[in-house]
Amino acid sequence: MALAHETRTRIPVRLVKGAYWDTEIKRAQVQGLAGSPVFTKKAHTDVSYLACAGALLEASDRVYPMFATHNAHTIAWVSARARSVRVTEFEFRRLHGMGDALYSAVRSGDPGPAIACRVYAPVGGHRDLLPYLVRRLLENGANTSFVNRIGDPQVESGTASICQPRARMARSSRRR
Numbered sequence: 001m002a003l004a005h006e007t008r009t010r011i012p013v014r015l016v017k018g019a020y021w022d023t024e025i026k027r028a029q030v031q032g033l034a035g036s037p038v039f040t041k042k043a044h045t046d047v048s049y050l051a052c053a054g055a056l057l058e059a060s061d062r063v064y065p066m067f068a069t070h071n072a073h074t075i076a077w078v079s080a081r082a083r084s085v086r087v088t089e090f091e092f093r094r095l096h097g098m099g100d101a102l103y104s105a106v107r108s109g110d111p112g113p114a115i116a117c118r119v120y121a122p123v124g125g126h127r128d129l130l131p132y133l134v135r136r137l138l139e140n141g142a143n144t145s146f147v148n149r150i151g152d153p154q155v156e157s158g159t160a161s162i163c164q165p166r167a168r169m170a171r172s173s174r175r176r
C-alpha cells in the first residue's frame with residue numbers, strides 16, 4: 001500500500017487461497033521448520049481470505065483488487081462487502097476449466113450487477129504445477145465444496161456461512 005501511495009499508482013493485486021498449499025507444507029517439512037507456513041484448517045484459511053479481501057476492498061483507491069476463487073460463498077461475501085463500501089472496480093478470477101457455470105452467473109449479474117471476470121492458467125514446472133492442479137480437482141469434488149453441500153439439510157444456510165465465518169472457524173477448532 002505504501003508503494004502505491006508513494007508512486008501514486010494503483011497497483012493490481014490478485015488474492016488467491018491455497019494455490020500452492022501442498023508445496024508450502026512440503027517445503028516446511030524438508031527445511032525442518034517447527035510450524036506450518038499456512039493454515040491447516042479450511043475454516044481458518046477462509047476467514048483469513050475474507051479478512052484480506054475486505055482489506056483490499058477498503059484500499060481500492062491504492063490497489064485494484066482481483067479475487068481468485070471458485071467458491072460461491074466467497075463471491076457472495078466479496079460482492080456484498082464491495083457494495084457496502086461502495087467499491088465497483090474489482091474483478092473475480094477463475095482457473096481455466098473450473099467454475100464455468102458459477103462465473104456465467106457472476107458475469108451476467110444474476111443476481112445483482114455484472115462483475116468483471118477473468119480466466120487464468122497457472123504456469124510453472126511440473127513439480128509445482130501438478131500438485132496445484134490435483135488440489136484444484138480434489139477441491140472441486142470434495143464433500144466440503146459448495147456443489148456437494150448445497151442440498152445437504154445439515155449444512156448451515158448460505159447467509160449464515162457468509163456472515164459468520166469466525167463462528168465456523170471456532171466450531172471447527174472445537175472439533176479437534
